[in-house]
Amino acid sequence: MKILTEHIDVQGIETIDVFRKHGGYAAVEKALKKMTPDEVTEEVKKSGLRGRGGAGFPMGMKWSFLAKPEGIPRYLVCNADESEPGTFKDHYLMMKSPHTLIEGMIVSSYALGANTSYIYIRGELMYVATILEKAIQEARDKGLLGKNILGSGYDLDLHVQLGGGAYICGEETALLESLEGKRGNPRNKPPFPAVKGLWQCPTVVNNVESIAATSWIVNNGGDEYAKIGIGRSTGTKLISVSGHVRKPGVYELPLGITVEDFIYADEWCGGIRDGHKLKAVVAGGSSVPILPAELILKTTNGENRLMSYESLSDGGFATGTMLGSGGFVVMDETTCIVHNTLTFGRFYHHESCGQCSPCREGTGWMDKVLYRIEHGQGRQEDIDLLVDVAKKIEGNTICPLGDAAAWPVAAAIRHFRDEFEWHINHPEKATQKGAVFMREGASWSL
Amino acid sequence: MKVTIDNITIDVEPGTTIMNAARQIGPHIAPPAMCYYEPLKASGGKCRGCLVKVTAGSEKDPRPMPKLVPSCITQVQDGMIVENTINEQVLETRKGIVEFLLLNHPLDCPVCDQAGECHLQDFSFEHGVSKTRTVEERNTFEPVDLGPYIKLNMNRCILCYRCVYTADQITDGRVHGVMHRGDHAEISTYIEKAIDNDFSGNVIDVCPVGALTDKTYRFKSRVWFSKPEDASCSCGKCSGKVTLWYRGDEVIRVTARKNEWGEVKEFICNTCRFERKKTSDWTLEGPTKIARNSVISANKYGASTIKPAFPLQQAAEQYKKIDDSRDRSFLAPQKQLN
Missing domain, CATH: 3.10.20.740 (Ubiquitin-like (UB roll))
Incomplete structure (x- = not known):
């Protein structure tokens, strides 16, 4: 079942003519001519679509929080600042089929009553921004953007804004600050963007994938969408797979297939590369807790773990993780978890905005301690120190970056403590090139 | 409510x-x-x-x-x-917060002008732990001059953004701000431009730590050796309400008046702060009220310190006459040894 990527490999799908030939912009015609904005919102609510940016907040509910005072403009902002290590699904979608996003933007803006909407895209994706600009121009030429779209009396201007290359600008309030031309510091909440967002006006910020899915929902109805998936995880999800699998890439899957299928079935990742075994998986982009092979395939109740919001977070952080933004990083037994954690730690150290003290100082501290452990200078007390620092950052920061920095470190120590200890106790072995600790009797030892 | x-x-x-x-x-x-x-x-x-x-x-x-x-x-x-x-x-x-704030702080209190009136000192005294857990090298910056009056020592900065808001809200045109990200973030005037503004000196007063200090006062005295007096003048630019800090008869520093939370309600201009350093420039209003537990009040004047009413009242109520019936023989001169 494919919704977003059904026609993605069609030659010339990035042009508006080919896109329309494959049913593109039908949702715009349907929504603007036959439906009221509230009806569109209602369909999205019925669909149970959850935000695809990472937090998984129900999109219809987010839309219904939008304040609608008279005489004040409202904005829709598309968060295309996809910068999470391991996540590259939006990049792929926008690059291959920009009109999918633009169609969703028109439908969503119409539902929210926004007459100006923005796509905030990360600075590194400049060429994708060019593709989007071109597609927007095409849509404008066909009368799908601008004044009086398709004679419905609805006006919409769509702008693409390039970011400056900061991970923090993917946080919605930092994104809005950056969009206003300021330093990308997250704002204190409340007030939430739904009340005071862009230029202090009510604003909805949604992920690319969430917005793109709305056009299918308008075409086929929210109930139809809710039939796909499992439980409260409705619809399809783009998963970007990287790491030691046979076929890394971006997959669109109906939520609810088993993780085991996803990793090993030929239809999806095709299994771990030859002669190697699965060691660990980061299931939803670098911020979510890493899980070892046993826990990612089966929950502690012995049930198969599914690709869904609920199943992946089963067991809390003690034995579970999160679906996050869908950056599925698979590691085989040649991966050193300490090294991997250091890589993540260095990333968050580099990307912390420096506004609030726990994150600013804590990320740097964790990075330095991890660096020492990795390079054979670790001390016994460092492991507990890392756990404690992570605990003191978590939940005490302005925005979720602090949590995102603390979780992977805490989880790596929770599940692979012996590996950290080995690094500290055997620095001469651990610092050799390619040295990896192998737990006795572990499922991933060959 | x-x-x-x-x-x-x-x-x-x-x-x-x-x-x-x-x-x-x-x-x-x-x-x-x-x-x-x-x-x-x-x-x-x-x-x-x-x-x-x-x-x-x-x-x-x-x-x-x-x-x-x-x-x-x-x-x-x-x-x-x-x-x-x-x-x-x-x-x-x-x-944890104290630990984070001190992580890259140089702890150079003995040579810091802010010592004694530093919020970070108070915060870590009240809420911190006495042991450090870090062995990592601290991030360091070179001190820089922000114009003729203000010294920036970025090592001590805790990135509270107060000086940025001050420049935004009480001066016309901010020329300094926060550059870079994370623990490399620093307060800076882009390409080391001087802060040149009639009200720029107020960033010194709002700084909770010794990151922004008054160059006309640097290293002149420890704050607890100086004696604050409220004074005023008829200044065309600002309210003219200041605190003069004396050492002997000499005015060594002029600051705006701070309330009990260390906050300035009436900002003062640079002329008052940096130029008027003679008693004859001012009308004295009397000693500044200083909290009793502040080091600034140490050994200075009994009358003007703020005394908590309750303990005094309690002491007065529970006053008992000294009982002279005790054995006082131990007070007799002792025999000298050897």
């Missing part, structure tokens, strides 16, 4: 923050504020030193808030119950 902080209930105006409600109760309840500065709009929420636990959100919705909340920017709800100094989690988190 009724709010209960550390089991003390107080009635406050709607829209009051938890911090201000606590301040109305008294300094022993008020959470520490490193970045919040009441006169500056939008300040606060950054240092996380004032995090408190809300155990009941409001009368209507008495659920506790899941995370600790910054008290300086969280508004009270009717029937809210807040735990500040009586909550273990809050105190534990504050230990």
Whole structure:
């Protein structure tokens, strides 16, 4: 079942003519001519679509929080600042089929009553921004953007804004600050963007994938969408797979297939590369807790773990993780978890905005301690120190970056403590090139 | 609106923050504020030193808030119950915040002009632990001159953004700001431009630490050796209400007047601050009221320190005459040994 990527490999799908030939912009015609904005919102609510940016907040509910005072403009902002290590699904979608996003933007803006909407895209994706600009121009030429779209009396201007290359600008309030031309510091909440967002006006910020899915929902109805998936995880999800699998890439899957299928079935990742075994998986982009092979395939109740919001977070952080933004990083037994954690730690150290003290100082501290452990200078007390620092950052920061920095470190120590200890106790072995600790009797030892 | 902080209930105006409600109760309840500065709009929420636990959100919705909340920017709800100094989690988190703030701080208090009136010193004294757990090298910056009057020592900065808001809100045209990200972030004038503005000196007063110091006062005296006097002058540019800091007969420093929370309500101009350093420039109004527990009040003047009324009253009530019937033989001169 494919919704977003059904026609993605069609030659010339990035042009508006080919896109329309494959049913593109039908949702715009349907929504603007036959439906009221509230009806569109209602369909999205019925669909149970959850935000695809990472937090998984129900999109219809987010839309219904939008304040609608008279005489004040409202904005829709598309968060295309996809910068999470391991996540590259939006990049792929926008690059291959920009009109999918633009169609969703028109439908969503119409539902929210926004007459100006923005796509905030990360600075590194400049060429994708060019593709989007071109597609927007095409849509404008066909009368799908601008004044009086398709004679419905609805006006919409769509702008693409390039970011400056900061991970923090993917946080919605930092994104809005950056969009206003300021330093990308997250704002204190409340007030939430739904009340005071862009230029202090009510604003909805949604992920690319969430917005793109709305056009299918308008075409086929929210109930139809809710039939796909499992439980409260409705619809399809783009998963970007990287790491030691046979076929890394971006997959669109109906939520609810088993993780085991996803990793090993030929239809999806095709299994771990030859002669190697699965060691660990980061299931939803670098911020979510890493899980070892046993826990990612089966929950502690012995049930198969599914690709869904609920199943992946089963067991809390003690034995579970999160679906996050869908950056599925698979590691085989040649991966050193300490090294991997250091890589993540260095990333968050580099990307912390420096506004609030726990994150600013804590990320740097964790990075330095991890660096020492990795390079054979670790001390016994460092492991507990890392756990404690992570605990003191978590939940005490302005925005979720602090949590995102603390979780992977805490989880790596929770599940692979012996590996950290080995690094500290055997620095001469651990610092050799390619040295990896192998737990006795572990499922991933060959 | 009724709010209960550390089991003390107080009635406050709607829209009051938890911090201000606590301040109305008294300094022993008020959470520490490193970045919040009441006169500056939008300040606060950054240092996380004032995090408190809300155990009941409001009368209507008495659920506790899941995370600790910054008290300086969280508004009270009717029937809210807040735990500040009586909550273990809050105190534990504050230990962590002190640790984070001191992580890259040089701890050069012995040579820092701010020592004695430094909020970070007070904060770490009250909430910190005495041991350090870090062995890492600290991030360092070279001190720079921001124009003729202000010295920036970035090593000591805690990035509270107060000086940025000050420049935004009381001067016309801010030329300094925060550059870079994370723990490399620094206060800087882009390409080392001087801050040249009639009210630029106020960034020194709002700085909670010794990052921004007065170059006309640097290394002249320890703050506890100087004696503050309130004074005023008829200045065309500002209110002219200042505090003069004397050593002997010499005015060694001029600052704006700070209230009990260390906040300046009436900002002063650079002429008053840096140029008028003779007693004859000013009309003296008498000694500045200084909190009794401040080092500044040490050994100076009994009359003008703020004495808490309660202990004195209690002492007076419980006064007992000295009982002279005790055995006083031990007071007799002892025999010299050898």
